[in-house]
Amino acid sequence: MTTLLLVRHGLTPLTGPVLAGWTPDVHLDERGRAQAAALAERIAGVPLRAIVSSPLERCTETAGAVAAARTSGPEPLTDERFGEVRYGEWTGRRLDELVKEPLWKVVQAHPSAATFPGGESLAEAQHRALAAVREWNARIGPDAAYLVCSHGDIIKAIVADALGLHLDQFQRITVGPASLTVISYTELRPFLLRLNDAGGDVTDLVAPPAGDDGDAPVGGGA
Structure with missing residues (x-):
């Protein structure tokens, strides 16, 4: 099995009130740097x-903190396919303004039909992210783990696929800043090991469970 650690970037001055999207030069603030560390x-x-990151600064800085905390290991690489959704004309606008747009209700209730003006659709964003995951899974190989630092909607879209959910259900998933989400990919099915994890022990991830047949434990497991 291949284990994917998905990390959302830490807080920035725009996180929350503004849809940053691909706005350049959005860096971690003091809170975000502390979260990343x-x-x-x-x-x-x-x-x-491997450590892979969206090319946007808030992600490369978070991924850089992960690499810096290790005595040895891979240097971070970037993959544009893990970049934020291209929100087009919505980029840089306040959320309290966007909520008044007719498209907002589509994004909330029927995201698979949402295409951002001048940008891409959520379905297109999910497709590119999943293509990247599958390519990296093949590159990393079985019985190994790698980390991807990305953005909330991208991580939610990857998780929805792992759970077999239609994209229209991905708004039911929450991914907070600097949270850890872990998916194990087997030949039969993915397993969601952690979601939106903001603290706690991770020793169970040091040695992933043996075997890659994809069988789920009957009764829930020990």
Whole structure:
């Protein structure tokens, strides 16, 4: 099995009130840097074959903190397919303004039909992210783990696919800043091991469960 650690970037001055999207030069603020450092320390003992990041600064800085906390290991690489959704004309606008747009209700209730003006659709964003995951899974190989630092909607879209959910259900998933989400990919099915994890022990990720047949434990497991 291949284990994917998905990390959302830490807080920035725009996180929350503004849809940053692909706005350039959006960096982690003091809170975000502290979040990234804490996460990096928490997962420092998890062997990683690769560290991959969205090319946007808030992600490369978070991924850089993960790499810096390790005595050895891979240097972060970037993959544009893990970049934020291209929100087009919505980029840089306040959320309290966007909520008044007719498209907002589509994004909330029927996201698979949502295409951002001058940007891409959520379905297109999910497709490129999943293509990247499958390519990286093949590159990393079985019985290994790698980390991808990305954005909330991208991570939610990957999780929805792992759970077999239609994209229209992905708004039911929450992914907070600097949170850890872990998916194990087997030949039969993916397993969601963690979701929106903001703290706690990660020793179970140091040595992923043996076997890759994809069988789920009957009765829920020990």
